[in-house]
Amino acid sequence: MSTPANSASRALRIVRTAAELSTAIVQALEGLAPGNSPAALGLVPTMGALHSGHESLVSTAREQNDVLVVSIFVNELQFNDRADFERYPRTLDADIEILARAGADIVFAPEVSTVYPDGRPLVKLDSGALGEKFEGASRPGHFDGMLAVVAKLLHFCMPPASLGVPVAYRAYFGQKDAQQLVLINRMVADLNYPVEIRSVPIIRSAEGLALSSRNQFLTKEQAKAALVIHRALNLVKGRADRHEPLYLEDAAGLFEMEPLVELDYFELVDPRTLQELAFNCQDTPFTGEGLLLVAAKVGKVRLIDNMSLGY
Amino acid sequence: MSTPANSASRALRIVRTAAELSTAIVQALEGLAPGNSPAALGLVPTMGALHSGHESLVSTAREQNDVLVVSIFVNELQFNDRADFERYPRTLDADIEILARAGADIVFAPEVSTVYPDGRPLVKLDSGALGEKFEGASRPGHFDGMLAVVAKLLHFCMPPASLGVPVAYRAYFGQKDAQQLVLINRMVADLNYPVEIRSVPIIRSAEGLALSSRNQFLTKEQAKAALVIHRALNLVKGRADRHEPLYLEDAAGLFEMEPLVELDYFELVDPRTLQELAFNCQDTPFTGEGLLLVAAKVGKVRLIDNMSLGY
CATH class of the missing domain: 3.30.1300.10 (Pantoate-beta-alanine ligase, C-terminal domain)
Known part of the structure; x- marks a missing residue:
């Protein structure tokens, strides 16, 4: 890819629906300088409440792609504990400020009705034995719910099928959630998703605590x-x-x-x-x-x- | 879409690997007359042993798309009975003849090692309660295995992400396998696959027996x-x-x-x-x-x- 445009000149677009997202992605890709081939689109899926760990993900994805989409969606399906879901911090305004500074092009912050229009999915992802051990043992259903939303987000944010300048597509996940990363890589391989998964190292406090x-x-x-x-x-x-x-x-x-x-x-x-x-x-x-x-x-x-x- | 080119002038390409398939799809799309916008790519997934029922699927997809891909893969995962899998008819040469006559552009006939390079998928599709009733009741695991391969084929044959002339993407399934069709529609909705599922009516013998x-x-x-x-x-x-x-x-x-x-x-x-x-x-x-x-x-x-x- 070419050198990204100066992030100061970018206007962050905040979109809520799948249709707005598609339009924004196509416009952002079309707005690239000609000769930008192959173009690259990066997706950073998050649940918001962004901290320096996310900033590192976003800044890596910013450097490596022409168009950067960050999704913010607190996915109820991956919380096995309803109270944990409810107290999960929701800080959309602060998140958007961070993402504007970090040079994201598009923030996709869908409503529940966009992600799960028919309620809980009837066809589910099954993380199998890989999803039952370690974190899965104490959080039953967590990884199936996580895969359900990642499977959707990878499609929501996929650059459009068309004919012309190829667009590389990457999605970014932190190494901190190691089991999640293994499962996402496995899902992408097992379902042959046309996306490259890239991972970013753990960010720690000066004392060594992994950011979360x-x-x-x-x-x-x-x-x-x-x-x-x-x-x-x-x-x-x-x-x-x-x-x-x-x-x-x-x-x-x-x-x-x-x-x-x-x-x-x-x-x-x-x-x-x-x-x-x-x-x-x-x-x-x-x-x-x-x-x-x-x-x-x-x-x-x-x-x-x-x-x-x-x- | 524009009028399809005369089928007599088409050369059927038979591809075995994902890389060959991608190249063939891009070349077929690039070979379309300019101004063919939006272009359309149709996929007809089959397990081979083609009969008039498939011919109807193929001919409908041929009429509705600029580029037509037919996949032939006998998917072991959807056979709950090993003997049934083994005696399933494999008639690749005859199938290819039928598809050449029907004007397909590309036959994707992958080896097992292309579809399942790591053996059985670790991340699986779970058809849930919808997949347990009716046919699922007498064929445990059938629909999960069917979804596993359809989820892959929809990605294998997806027109490439790029920027330029939009490409519509459709996949065709027969109405005879009604529960399969419901589940595929459900999977496409639940995972937000960027594909349109189209269905084609049952073909019957003159006496009324549904072709199979x-x-x-x-x-x-x-x-x-x-x-x-x-x-x-x-x-x-x-x-x-x-x-x-x-x-x-x-x-x-x-x-x-x-x-x-x-x-x-x-x-x-x-x-x-x-x-x-x-x-x-x-x-x-x-x-x-x-x-x-x-x-x-x-x-x-x-x-x-x-x-x-x-x-």
Whole structure:
């Protein structure tokens, strides 16, 4: 792609319906300088409540694409807990300000009636065994609901079928939701969606806490205690980098010293299949590729994090 | 769309891989006369073993589109019975001859490794309650497997995302597989696929037997006995047309007089939701819209048929 136009010159368009979105996408693509071939359209799906983690997604997508669409939709289907859905922060005005500054072209903020005009879908996505483990174990139905809306958004925002200048299509997801990313990649492969999924690294606070819209529900004391997650990941990562045996149980041990933090799981898995790696924690140094997954509860707030190991 | 080019002048391209298919679709679209706007691409998904029923689908799609793709793939996932999958007729050479005569532009006949490169999909389509009744009741998993391949084919054959002359995209399915058609329409709506589903009426033999690739497994005597299906549908349809009460049990009664034919179900349903219509068979004339669904076994061969009632 060519160099993106100066973001200051872009006008952010906010659209609510599928028809407005299509028109806005076509106009934005047509407005590109001629010779912009192949053009590229990037989509960043979000549930709003944007923080620096999202800004990193948006800024990466901004750099890599000519036209940038950010969707904001709090998807009830992926909340297994109604109260969690209701208290999920809705900050549309602040989100739009952030996205205008970040140079997005189009914000797609649909109503529920646009996304689910007939109520809950009758034909559903089934994330199968991949969606039942780890986060799926404590959030039944979460990943099926997430896939339901991503499957729709990928179609809503797809550049139009036509004949002329090709348009590359990419969608961006954060690596923080590692299981979500694996499932989306799997869905795109299993349904042959014509889109390229790109992922963006986790953004952390200076102290190491992975950014999440849930962090705002932590007290200062809880936020400090939650740093054990990063310490545990780093402990194992350091051993992997030094080609030492990993001794995952030492990481779990760190959590026992933090009474405010209740560990749910700390696992080493295959980064593509989420299969637990039957890793011998005795005297064998780690080789190959792995992904450390961790989830812990701090008060009522569930936090997840992960780190790649690999050579 | 413009008048299709003379079918005699078309060269049928047979492609096996996704890359070959994309190239063939782009070349066929680019080969259209200029000013052909909007262009239209039609897809007819089949499992081969083409008969006059398919020819009608293909010929309708040929008339309505500039570029016509027919896919041929015997999808193991939709066979709940391995033996049924194995004996399903594979007649690729004869199919290609029929499609060349019918003026198709592209035959997409992928290998299993193109459609399912990683084996069975991990993220699946779930047809839910709609897929469990009627045909789903006797063929567990059938509709999920059917949706899995249709979801892929709709993406494989989608005209490319680009900027220029718009391309309309349609996929064609026969009304004979009524439950399949309802589920595909539902999937397209629930996942917001950018495709228009068009359906084509049932084709029958002169005697009234709905054409099916399974009919070739019937003896002459069985084929004659199977005509009771059409007689039963016509009996009820006639009453509906004359605004009489339907008395569905009379239709079921006809089957009792045919010892070679074992009725599975004969139901009146809502044509969009397949909800059984709580129809009062006493003295109330039928009003509204309905779909009669029937399935019966003749020897080892399961036959389905249907007929619309409505005003």
